[in-house]
Amino acid sequence: MTIQTGLDYIRSRSIVDCDTMDEQGTTVAKTLGPFHDCTSNQAIAYNELTKPEHAELLQSSLTKAKALIHEYPGLTIEELAIEIAMISLSLRIAPHITGHIHIQTNPYYSYSTEKTIVNALRIVKLTHHLSPTHPQSRICIKIPSTWEGLKACQVLEQAGVRTLATTLFTMPQAILATEVGCTYIAPYVNQLRVHFEPGFKDPSPLLQFSALVQKYYASIGSQTQVLPASLTSTNEIFALAGVQHITIAPGLLEELVKPLEGKVPVESLFDSPAVVEGAVPGKEVSYVGDEAGYRIAFTRDANGLSEEKLTQAVNIFCDMQDKLVQVFKRLN
Template identity: 45%
Template sequence: MATLLDQLRTLSAVDCDTLDAEAAAKLGPFTDCTSNQAIAFAELSRLDSDGKPRYRQLIAESIQVAHWLFGKQTDATLEELAVELMMVGLSIRLAPHTTGYLHVQTNPKSAYSAQKTVTNAERIISHFKQLAPDFATSRICIKIPSTWEGIQACRELEKKDISTLATALFSLEQTALAADAGCRCIAPYVNELRVHFDPRYTDANPSLALCGAAQHYLNSRPGSKTHVVAASLTSVEQVMQLAGIQHITISPSLLAELAATPAATWPRAAEIGQALKVAAATAASAGGSHSVATHLLGAERRRMLEAVVKDEGLWRMAFTRADGGAGEVKLVQAINIFADVQDQLEEIVRRADVTVPAGGGTGGV
């Protein structure tokens, strides 16, 4: 009997939002594999039945390679290098269960520096070449937080034929800027990141409509190559409402629930694909009228989006004012959470490597 996961795969490319190779093998195959600092930390924190870190060999090997690389550059600390290597090492294990991109996220602490983000991305590509020389670099996509600086980094990387994904995206302002930069993908977050860290918290305004509006906008741009990857989902209902979005990245728990639910008897079948239907209806009704609503796609709204991406000051103000500032607040929250987890990943390195001083390493000489 066909399941909801089977049905979803006929409507969207299904990506796995995990670095758990066993889960990917069980529930795959998938198109892409997405990850971030939080997903990497959760995986690296897992213990074997004997209570020892499951990935102790990967951690040790990553630190060893980081020591070798550390003296050859001045751009990253020893801990940062080791974290990058661990994240790449985990991602490589997902390659047999995917046909498309392996997405690796840059250090969120560089979210407001285009140059540091570009350098970070190029290091990640270099790590893949070193750890998996037979893996095609064309299958690597670099995830970068959707700040102005982050998306300018995407612009530069795309010119170098390095694929990028603008992540933690909460507005059409970010969507338009990412499209103008030539990003391969964008990842609108349906729920703000906090929902995955605070079990008592729910997002009062999940951005299902944004996913549909972003795809509608991108499809209407001549020559656009940017794809939507809907992310940060919390329920089967949200996943199925997004059916038809080009890519949907889904956690193992939701994938398992989708795989266990018969499609024929699912009681909310009428909601399947609702996000795209709403976007199409909204665009049709908007006509040429003006609205400050973030997801409205009238002619004047489109002209505004195309104008602000050419001017940093205009774009920053437009993003600040979008949805009364909600998108900007959610982006800053996501960067803070990811930065906190980056600190936790670096602490894993310090605990595992007694040669690293408590204050952390500094750039090489």
């Protein structure tokens, strides 16, 4: 492979996914692909669905929700319409990628294993309803990395539903995620608020963390793949060259297709002595049968900052879910 651009370089070391739901994403997939997976969440969905060109999609999603709501007792029409719309957006990009579409569960279910499982199975069923030829093997359910969410992943993976543990900030979360059999984890390099508060920069981005988790997974023979997210710059992406998967937003992809002038601007952390020689947990560390041990380890991580980051992310996604509900309430 001839390396002419930053994207060429990243592709030479990692599988590249696109982090989008928009028509630009389809264009990017056509012009800059192939990409493997396409990731999304409630924030990406809200930003896309509020564009004028999606008025027809909103209305059709609401109409379908009204027709199907009798199958889903306890769910509101608006909640069902949101899921239909999110799936519909992802299905538009599906022909232009080679792997999974990723749909995130309702963040309000983050602390309920049962509701998360039901939600995930509903997403799979709705995807089949909307596109009967789209195989279940190309659907991945994104679930926040709470204890309850990760236990839901365990049940879903055993049922043949692929899962991604998102909003992941700590080694205890990473250990539990592979113990329950998650297909992917998504360590957040930056806390989620960087994308919502102009001028805010994460004082301690978790770049090295992804490399150490991947090293740990290799040491125990784990099949769970590392897919870092919440990136803000091409330098962060270059630093993560060598990670198994990486999901990149269209704006950063456009920057990466510029010609490389000389050497790569940032050395990969996967080549750094800090990672190559860094210590990782032993095989004996386990949380899957120790909820109390997991919870205190997670709470104590980074003196509580990691728990704050997860709480912040769940809150932001709940805010975006609320905004999506209001979008459909105005139509209904």
